Amino acid sequence: MNKDIMLCGVGGQGTVLASKIIAAAAMSEGSTVHSAETIGMAQRGGSVTSHVRIGDAYSPLIPLGSAEMILAFEPAEAVRNLAYMKKDGIVITNTVPAKPVTESLAPSGYEGAEMVEYLKNKCECIAIDANEVCQKFGSTKFLNIIMLGIAAGTGRLGIDTETIAEEIKKRVPAKFVEANIEAFALGFEIGGEK
Numbered sequence: 001m002n003k004d005i006m007l008c009g010v011g012g013q014g015t016v017l018a019s020k021i022i023a024a025a026a027m028s029e030g031s032t033v034h035s036a037e038t039i040g041m042a043q044r045g046g047s048v049t050s051h052v053r054i055g056d057a058y059s060p061l062i063p064l065g066s067a068e069m070i071l072a073f074e075p076a077e078a079v080r081n082l083a084y085m086k087k088d089g090i091v092i093t094n095t096v097p098a099k100p101v102t103e104s105l106a107p108s109g110y111e112g113a114e115m116v117e118y119l120k121n122k123c124e125c126i127a128i129d130a131n132e133v134c135q136k137f138g139s140t141k142f143l144n145i146i147m148l149g150i151a152a153g154t155g156r157l158g159i160d161t162e163t164i165a166e167e168i169k170k171r172v173p174a175k176f177v178e179a180n181i182e183a184f185a186l187g188f189e190i191g192g193e194k
Contacts, residue, residue, distance in 0.1 A: 009073030014144030153191020
């Protein structure tokens with residue numbers, strides 16, 4: 001299987017963890033995986049982009065126009081990285097923006113809706129409201145695992161759900177494993193309905 005998956009968001013959203021789970025799960029199933037992260041001031045809400053290339057690849061960085069899937073934890077980051085997606089690819093994005101600190105000093109009016117609308121007009125797009133889907137868990141910190149579940153639920157990720165669940169169990173703190181497995185299952189259900 002050859003598959004290029006781009007994950008993007010801002011610092012603190014779990015972009016890198018989600019990419020590591022995908023990469024490790026694919027390797028567990030015998031695939032060759034190359035991955036790389038681009039992290040710009042991530043601890044301060046800066047952009048985070050992860051490239052995951054499953055199968056034959058000469059570089060860990062996804063070429064423009066090659067990603068089958070973009071998992072975006074922030075709508076503006078989805079738009080910023082859209083050039084990486086191939087024509088028949090899919091974007092799975094959060095509709096809730098992660099506003100920079102500067103927004104409180106000089107409000108720009110950015111609410112994310114215009115980005116989501118742009119994506120829906122440009123490509124196949126699944127847009128989810130992080131605040132709504134994470135309500136059951138009491139924190140938006142579960143969004144990355146829910147979105148991973150959505151990706152798996154669409155059938156386009158190409159990795160067995162049990163393999164992904166095993167990697168989640170290995171990579172999240174023990175006290176959060178059960179909640180993360182529930183979050184993954186919820187996402188899988190949502191993805192299956194889309």
